[in-house]
Amino acid sequence: MAGDILLEVTELSKSFGGVHAVVNVGFTLSRGDVLGVIGPNGAGKTTLINLLTGFVKPDRGRVIYKNRDITGAAPNKIANLGLARTFQAMRPYHSLPAYKNLILPLNSPRIKKAAHGKLGDRDSVAIDILEEIGFERDARVPYKLAGSLPLGYQKKLELARCIALKPEIILCDEVFSGLSMAEITSMVPLLEKMVMQGVTLIMVEHRLRELFRVANRVLVMNFGCKIAEGPPLETMARDDVKAAYLGGGGSK
Amino acid sequence: MSAQERRKKRLDRSVKVRSEGLYSLSSWREMAYLLAPRLLLIGGLLAAPFVLDLYWQKVLCAAGIIAVLAMGFDFLAAYVGLVCLGGAMFIGFGGYAAGLLNAKLGLPPVLTIPLAAVIGACLSTVILMPCLRLRGVYFAIVTFMLPLFATHIIIALELFGSTEGITGLDILANHWWEQYVIVISLLAALFGLRRLVTEDVGLIMMGIKDNDQAVLAAGISIFRYRVLAVFIAALAGCFVGAYQAHLYGWLGLSLFAMDFSILPIAATVMGGMGTLSGPVIGALILTPLSEALRGFGQLRVVLYCLILLLFILYKPEGLMNYLERKYHQFERWEKV
Ligand SMILES: Nc1ncnc2c1ncn2[C@@H]1O[C@H](COP(=O)(O)OP(=O)(O)OP(=O)(O)O)[C@@H](O)[C@H]1O
Ligand SMILES: [Mg+2]
Numbered sequence: 001m002a003g004d005i006l007l008e009v010t011e012l013s014k015s016f017g018g019v020h021a022v023v024n025v026g027f028t029l030s031r032g033d034v035l036g037v038i039g040p041n042g043a044g045k046t047t048l049i050n051l052l053t054g055f056v057k058p059d060r061g062r063v064i065y066k067n068r069d070i071t072g073a074a075p076n077k078i079a080n081l082g083l084a085r086t087f088q089a090m091r092p093y094h095s096l097p098a099y100k101n102l103i104l105p106l107n108s109p110r111i112k113k114a115a116h117g118k119l120g121d122r123d124s125v126a127i128d129i130l131e132e133i134g135f136e137r138d139a140r141v142p143y144k145l146a147g148s149l150p151l152g153y154q155k156k157l158e159l160a161r162c163i164a165l166k167p168e169i170i171l172c173d174e175v176f177s178g179l180s181m182a183e184i185t186s187m188v189p190l191l192e193k194m195v196m197q198g199v200t201l202i203m204v205e206h207r208l209r210e211l212f213r214v215a216n217r218v219l220v221m222n223f224g225c226k227i228a229e230g231p232p233l234e235t236m237a238r239d240d241v242k243a244a245y246l247g248g249g250g251s252k
Numbered sequence: 253m254s255a256q257e258r259r260k261k262r263l264d265r266s267v268k269v270r271s272e273g274l275y276s277l278s279s280w281r282e283m284a285y286l287l288a289p290r291l292l293l294i295g296g297l298l299a300a301p302f303v304l305d306l307y308w309q310k311v312l313c314a315a316g317i318i319a320v321l322a323m324g325f326d327f328l329a330a331y332v333g334l335v336c337l338g339g340a341m342f343i344g345f346g347g348y349a350a351g352l353l354n355a356k357l358g359l360p361p362v363l364t365i366p367l368a369a370v371i372g373a374c375l376s377t378v379i380l381m382p383c384l385r386l387r388g389v390y391f392a393i394v395t396f397m398l399p400l401f402a403t404h405i406i407i408a409l410e411l412f413g414s415t416e417g418i419t420g421l422d423i424l425a426n427h428w429w430e431q432y433v434i435v436i437s438l439l440a441a442l443f444g445l446r447r448l449v450t451e452d453v454g455l456i457m458m459g460i461k462d463n464d465q466a467v468l469a470a471g472i473s474i475f476r477y478r479v480l481a482v483f484i485a486a487l488a489g490c491f492v493g494a495y496q497a498h499l500y501g502w503l504g505l506s507l508f509a510m511d512f513s514i515l516p517i518a519a520t521v522m523g524g525m526g527t528l529s530g531p532v533i534g535a536l537i538l539t540p541l542s543e544a545l546r547g548f549g550q551l552r553v554v555l556y557c558l559i560l561l562l563f564i565l566y567k568p569e570g571l572m573n574y575l576e577r578k579y580h581q582f583e584r585w586e587k588v
Binding site: 074096110 | 458466471473474
């Protein structure tokens with residue numbers, strides 16, 4: 001199980017007008033990996049996630065997932081194959097209870113197929129997933145309006161929407177940003193638990209110290225290019241990486 | 253007391269708060285409170301044929317047609333994010349399909365109306381399918397053009413009686429049938445759609461409107477749900493189109509009249525977007541109003557536009573949202 005190659009990315013490139021957002025980025029991801037993707041603002045991290053999940057079509061390059069070419073496939077097709085993602089700018093159904101926000105993934109063809117058409121009570125499935133991720137059922141948190149939840153819960157809700165898809169890979173776009181230390185501390189075990197259960201993670205992060213608690217590898221980007229890849233601490237010690245962070249403007 | 257010193261305080265009635273969540277009702281009184289508005293509408297519509305004279309009965313039928321179209325417009329606009337000005341197309345397709353089935357194949361209205369609804373809805377959906385990827389105003393423009401397009405094809409190719417149309421179609425058995433067919437289909441469409449939008453399907457459609465990226469990320473095809481939504485609205489529209497052909501025993505180019513695209517929008521604005529029942533109320537007010545104002549000739553259109561303008565400017569929430577708020581909340585002035 002662990003160790004086989006899930007995702008193989010070669011020479012992925014995308015430019016918007018004259019902006020080279022992602023240039024020749026390639027990497028492989030094995031099952032059970034937690035790959036941190038870091039780099040200064042505007043380095044192209046979100047664009048990389050968009051390319052992998054089909055929200056943006058690449059100009060060049062290949063994305064192979066489980067020996068299957070998914071380059072440029074429709075986002076909903078890719079999600080159904082088991083690549084779930086979070087969004088940097090979250091927009092839950094503000095006016096609906098939190099658990100109703102899981103209705104979308106629970107109605108996806110992927111989940112319907114897994115359940116052989118019998119879905120049972122989706123509401124209670126949704127509430128179970130939320131409870132697992134730290135929405136206290138006794139305090140009725142899953143029933144609260146999504147818009148009224150604190151940011152920490154909204155980020156967890158975003159993760160829960162991914163988990164509801166029963167994905168193989170989750171691509172997180174800055175799930176830690178904007179959270180307090182305490183909120184991050186409650187989030188890290190959740191991520192660790194997901195990895196234990198066999199989910200592979202790609203995490204775009206600016207909060208490096210917290211990222212390194214979960215990541216076993218990092219990929220450093222600057223101006224759209226991959227400038228380094230390897231185990232976190234060694235990679236961060238490299239001179240070119242330090243230079244990118246110091247010169248790249250304003251990141252922690 | 254001047255305006256600065258006091259403000260209106262609004263409090264939801266407790267039964268409203270409780271009945272919205274997962275909580276339950278505790279008495280017949282509360283049950284009655286929630287059911288009263290619905291029963292008023294249902295009872296009023298069912299009783300109307302008994303109180304109205306022959307002239308106003310025809311107006312009721314016309315209002316019902318606009319009401320169903322308006323619900324379809326509201327459903328697509330408020331719940332799916334598609335601004336569809338295709339009311340005339342639905343009426344036209346439904347009406348022509350029913351009329352032709354009746355005139356050429358001799359099928360009776362009991363068969364032609366449902367058949368034409370399905371045929372017309374399939375046709376509309378297939379034609380609109382390539383446009384479903386368009387956003388906002390482009391979809392609106394296409395749906396507005398299609399009825400014109402259909403009219404000109406019929407004239408140019410001299411199809412289906414060309415400008416004359418076809419007369420002498422079977423009409424409905426008697427005026428009871430005429431009215432109860434439309435009243436019951438109106439109520440069925442209203443409660444069916446209201447049910448649909450609270451089901452998972454409805455939530456997904458709302459998701460497509462609010463945040464299509466999240467829907468895609470959940471592995472759901474936006475296109476499929478849009479197709480489904482358009483089919484549902486077209487089915488309702490073509491049904492009343494077919495009904496209209498048999499109501500007057502006649503099919504012709506005026507089935508593609510712009511009125512069928514525009515009046516539903518006016519009714520929806522007046523009644524309140526996103527309420528589904530609002531457009532019905534709007535249609536039931538506007539259609540008789542425009543009949544009552546018939547005596548004023550062209551001035552009628554002016555008055556009509558004025559009413560709309562006033563609603564858009566001063567009560568953009570529409571009647572239904574306004575009444576709902578008044579019904580569900582206490583209001584009192586309090587000092588600040
Ligand atoms: N849809 C788009 N259209 C045009 N330019 C874009 C688009 N998406 C991203 N870009 C540009 O591509 C570059 C990389 O953006 P991206 O959002 O991938 O950076 P990022 O690494 O995620 O930054 P941050 O850390 O601030 O989230 C930026 O210069 C951005 O302006
Ligand atoms: Mg980003």
